[in-house]
Amino acid sequence: MKHRRLGTHGPGVSALGLGCMGMSTAYGVPDDTESVRTLDRAVELGVTLLDTADAYGRGANEESLGCTPAQAVLAWLLAQGEDIVPIPGTKRRGYLDENAAAAGIELGPEQAARLRAAVPDGAVAGERYPLAALERLGH
Structure with missing residues (x-):
């Protein structure tokens, strides 16, 4: 996975991130088992930028990380x-x-x-x- 820098002095992150809103809200009934598997796979692929804003499902994304x-x-x-x-x-x-x-x-x-x-x-x-x-x- 290629990486990019956020801003001038920001951290280096994977060129592609993973938006996690659909893991807790907005796109139907959440599937926690599949969400955890998706997060695991993202890490295996080198994804280092996970958008788990606490506004999505009131913290449910963070809970899926444990x-x-x-x-x-x-x-x-x-x-x-x-x-x-x-x-x-x-x-x-x-x-x-x-x-x-x-x-x-x-x-x-x-x-x-x-x-x-x-x-x-x-x-x-x-x-x-x-x-x-x-x-x-x-x-």
Whole structure:
């Protein structure tokens, strides 16, 4: 799967994403089993951009993943070792609760490998902040 960058400094994502609205609403009765199989297949194909807006089915898309995308990322980061301490920012208590719940998510070896494969080594590189932002901060 080819990749593209979102915006100037945005993340690299698969050239094709997967819209998940039909997995929970809008296109007839949802089929959770098929939805999970479709998500698994998308990951196998290298799709890294999943549109699971919580407006679709009031969070049903995220539930089909077993957790929210943010929780999956945080759980994966925590599984990388005791020397990794994620610092997700939020100004909403609901998101704080969601983030905190990620600490209790145990990824199995297969899940961890699938997440690792979604962003292979070397796929993300560069400075943490754009040079102009560092200059504004006096660095």
